[in-house]
Amino acid sequence: MLMSNLFGERLREKPAEAKLISHVYLLRGGYIRPVGSGIYSLLTPCVRIQQKIEKIIREEMDKIGGQEVLLPVVVPAELWKESGRFSSVGSELLRLTDRANRDMVLSMTHEEAAVHLAKTEAKSYLDYPFMIYQIQTKFRDEPRARGGLIRVREFTMKDAYSFHTSAEDLDEYYDKVHKVYERIFERVGLDVVSIYSDTGMMGGTGAHEFMLLSEAGEDSIIICEKCGYKANMEVATCRQEDHSADSVEEANELVHTPGVKSIEDLAKFLNIDESRTVKAVAYCADDLKSPVIVFIRGDLQVNEAKLRNLIKSEVNELNDLQKYGLVPGFIGPSDEILDNFKVVIDSSLQNRVNMVIGANKPDYHVKGFSFFRDLSKDVEFNDVSKVKEGQLCPVCGDSLRVTRGIEMGNIFKLGSKYTKSMAMRYTDKDGTQKTPIMGCYGIGVGRLIAGIIEASHDDFGPIWPKSVAPWQVYICALNLSEDSVREKAQELYGSLSGKFEVLLDDRKISAGAQFADADLLGIPLRIIVSKRNLENGQVEVVMRNGRESKYINYGEVLAFVGDFYKFCFGGC
Numbered sequence: 292m293l294m295s296n297l298f299g300e301r302l303r304e305k306p307a308e309a310k311l312i313s314h315v316y317l318l319r320g321g322y323i324r325p326v327g328s329g330i331y332s333l334l335t336p337c338v339r340i341q342q343k344i345e346k347i348i349r350e351e352m353d354k355i356g357g358q359e360v361l362l363p364v365v366v367p368a369e370l371w372k373e374s375g376r377f378s379s380v381g382s383e384l385l386r387l388t389d390r391a392n393r394d395m396v397l398s399m400t401h402e403e404a405a406v407h408l409a410k411t412e413a414k415s416y417l418d419y420p421f422m423i424y425q426i427q428t429k430f431r432d433e434p435r436a437r438g439g440l441i442r443v444r445e446f447t448m449k450d451a452y453s454f455h456t457s458a459e460d461l462d463e464y465y466d467k468v469h470k471v472y473e474r475i476f477e478r479v480g481l482d483v484v485s486i487y488s489d490t491g492m493m494g495g496t497g498a499h500e501f502m503l504l505s506e507a508g509e510d511s512i513i514i515c516e517k518c519g520y521k522a523n524m525e526v527a528t529c530r531q532e533d534h535s536a537d538s539v540e541e542a543n544e545l546v547h548t549p550g551v552k553s554i555e556d557l558a559k560f561l562n563i564d565e566s567r568t569v570k571a572v573a574y575c576a577d578d579l580k581s582p583v584i585v586f587i588r589g590d591l592q593v594n595e596a597k598l599r600n601l602i603k604s605e606v607n608e609l610n611d612l613q614k615y616g617l618v619p620g621f622i623g624p625s626d627e628i629l630d631n632f633k634v635v636i637d638s639s640l641q642n643r644v645n646m647v648i649g650a651n652k653p654d655y656h657v658k659g660f661s662f663f664r665d666l667s668k669d670v671e672f673n674d675v676s677k678v679k680e681g682q683l684c685p686v687c688g689d690s691l692r693v694t695r696g697i698e699m700g701n702i703f704k705l706g707s708k709y710t711k712s713m714a715m716r717y718t719d720k721d722g723t724q725k726t727p728i729m730g731c732y733g734i735g736v737g738r739l740i741a742g743i744i745e746a747s748h749d750d751f752g753p754i755w756p757k758s759v760a761p762w763q764v765y766i767c768a769l770n771l772s773e774d775s776v777r778e779k780a781q782e783l784y785g786s787l788s789g790k791f792e793v794l795l796d797d798r799k800i801s802a803g804a805q806f807a808d809a810d811l812l813g814i815p816l817r818i819i820v821s822k823r824n825l826e827n828g829q830v831e832v833v834m835r836n837g838r839e840s841k842y843i844n845y846g847e848v849l850a851f852v853g854d855f856y857k858f859c860f861g862g863c
Contacts, residue, residue, distance in 0.1 A: 292762070294796040294808070299324075299334040301808045311507045313741035314439030316753050320811035322740075329436025329444030336761040336812060337740065341447065343759045344739055345426050347478045348449050351471045355464075357424045357451060362404040364428055368394035370403035373713045379605075385432045399431040402709045402731060405452040410715035413454060419717065419727060420460055424451035426736065438507070440737035441697060451732040454710075456719070461704060461730050465497075468702055468732050472501055475734065476699065480743060480756025483699055486512060486521040497704040502696035503742045511677075512696045515684035520691075525596035528674055529691060530683040531638055540644045541659035549654045552620025554589040557656065561647060565590040569640065569648040569660070571622035573612055576633070578604035582615055584632045586624050586648075588639040591676040598675045601635065623649035623657060629668050636662065641672040699742050700734040747836075753813035754836050757856060762794040764852060765814040767805045769821040771797065779845065780820045783830070786849055791856070810835075816855055818848065 299321035308325075309315040317323045322337035333341065349359065368386065371377035376384070377396070385397040398404065405423060413419060426449045433444050440446075451468070455461040469485065476483045481503060488500040500523055502512055513527035514520070522528070551560045558565045568589030576583050583602060585593050598606055612619045615632075628634060628651070640646070644661040662670060680693045707726050709715075716724045747754045755761065764787055768780035784795040794814065796805050802821075809817050819831040829842045832851065843851050 292794050294794060295798050297321075297335065297794070299336075301811050303807070309439065311438040311441060311741075311745070312748055313441065313507070313744035316744050316748060316811065316813075317439050317741065320752060320813070323439065327444075329433055329442070331440065331443065331445075339761040340740055340755070340759050341736055344479055344736055345449070347758065348426065348475055348734060348736075351475050351478075352422075352424050352449070352451060355422070355467055355471055357422045359425060360408065360423045361425050362398075362401045362408065362427060364398050364430070366396055366398055366404050366407075368396050370407055370713070371396050374403050374406075374709050375712055376403070383432045383434070385430055397430045399429050400733075401425070401427070401429075401450055402452065402705070402729075403713065405450075405731075406709045406713045406715050406729075409452070409454055410710075410713065413727070414717055416456055416717055416719050416725075420453060420455045420464060422451055422453040422464070424449060424732075438741070440741040441507070442509070443737060446738075447736040449734040449736060453730040453732075454727045455730070456717070456725070456727060458706075458728065461706075461728050465702065465704055465730050468730070469499065472700055472702065472732070472734070476501060479739060479759050481699065481739070481746060484512075484514075484521055484696070486523050486696075487526050488523040488701065499702050500698050501700040503699050503746060504694055504696050505742075505745050506695055507745050508695040508697040510696050510698055512694050513678050514692050514694060515687060515689055516692060517689040518684060518687040520684050520686045524677055524693075525594065527678040527691075528685045529678045530685050530688055531641065532683070533642070540661050540664060543660060543665065544658040545650060546647075546656050546658050547654060548656045551654075551656070557647065558589070561656075561658070563647065567645070567647060569623065569646050571624075571649060573609040573615075573617060573622070574598070574606040575609045576602060576604040576606050578602075579633055581632050582609050582617075583635060584617075584622065584628060585635045585637065585675060586640060587637040587676055588643075589647075591637070591639055591679065593637075594675055594677045598635065601673055601675060602633065618649070618651055618653055621649040621651060621653060621655060623651050623660070624662065624666060624670075625651055626667050627651075629666065629670070634670075635675055636670055636672050637676045638672045638674045639676055697738065697742050697745065698735075699738055700732075702732045703730065705729040705731055748813075749810075751807070751810035753811070755813040755815065757815050760815050761812060762792045762814050763816065763856060764791050764793045765809050765812065765817045766793060766795045767802070767809060767817060767819045768796060769802050769805070769819065771799055773822045775825050776820055776822055779825055783818065783820065783845075783848060787852060790849075791852060816852065 301321050302319040305315055306318045309318055321334050323331040368377055387395050389395050429448050430445050436444050453464050483501045483503050485499050485501055488498045511524035513522050551557050554565050554568050554570050570587050570589045572585045572593050574583040646660045648657050648660045650657045682691050684691050706728050711726050719725045744753045768776055771777045787793045815835050817833040824830050828845055831842055833840045
């Protein structure tokens, strides 16, 4: 392709709205253009990258028996009502009505549509197991669209759905997909880590996320460097410290703490560590009549994903405490609180003695509190806290590290969540009707594009891996008014184009402008044709990764490019 014909332009200045590196370079390099909040048009370079990623995904899905289908973006709301998600999913699901006033859904994911299709076709145990997949547009009405292709509203996703007659078969296939995902990410040039994750709105019995470790990420990842334990903050656990040998229990003491409502202020007022205090956080729960009060160590934070999973309900922090007779800033565990509210006590408080709690009246706290001694009711302790830096690994006991990551893909063991609610049945070998179980497996294609840039760039632009680069060779023809340069550049373009994807910069612009655009396009190999080089019978070749430069004889260019791409992983 000729640069003079390439639709779109490269931008010299950083766009004001772009914060993340990937967003900056996607805009500057002419890859994407905004249409609305979280909605983008993709230009030719981005489309070419996306097509290569999709090709790799299709090859790997096909290797494990996947069959490609295409499910509709707009589906009748009845499907989502069958699964129960029409009412349980929030405003991120875009609901609409058609001209006949029928409720419709703009799909943000396709479990319902996949089950609807599968149950019409797979009616006998002989039809199982099978996996269908698609690469399709989806829409999630994301309230915080940001970061270019990292968090969008409209996006392209590969989603796959496997159907099985036993948990053992699902487990075996799940492990197979896990390995294939690792290969997909390797082929596109990404080094990701697989971590345990929360099933969230997807439901099911287990899940993994594939995370690109990056400070640009929104997800907090818990890692143990010693044993390799890795988990998303939503499900990460830690080993609780042993407090069985703590000091002798003190007697309760009512302490006047005027105006001291925060844990930080309380610790300063009493000259103690925050870990010696008990914090109360009140929530309203969708499926419970009374508020939920969580008691947790003062230096920790409530993990709302763990709380939701524990009480089987969505939760939102409760602000109107006085309505329920609660004293803001001074709530403490007591028999009366346990009688009137759903109470959750975090595992961090197990075996703790001599703690400071709210006295349930304004401006007072209680010192010397011990849960097992001072409550007449038996209480349970459950892990509902966020793991923090330095806590102990649940596997080996070493210190945990908190880092950040960008989710590139995920896999879920859905079980019968959707097949049961949507009445999908098959006839087993004994003639009985049974419900199949499912797995689902997603990869965000746009996120992959952005993730590659976050992981592979320099101060001048993206550095695309050979396997997904928009073109394989960029020819810079310097000073086309020179006959020799024009002729040799065209000749080189013609000879290479038969075997490789070549972009010839045939514009009459400065060398600096050509090099700047070449950097923004991030093509792995650059060939510079200039009068001076040709006088020596040579051209200059520059590798985008590392900017290694060398001069080779003009007649050796084809062989050199062939050798350069000979070892491209997985083919180019």
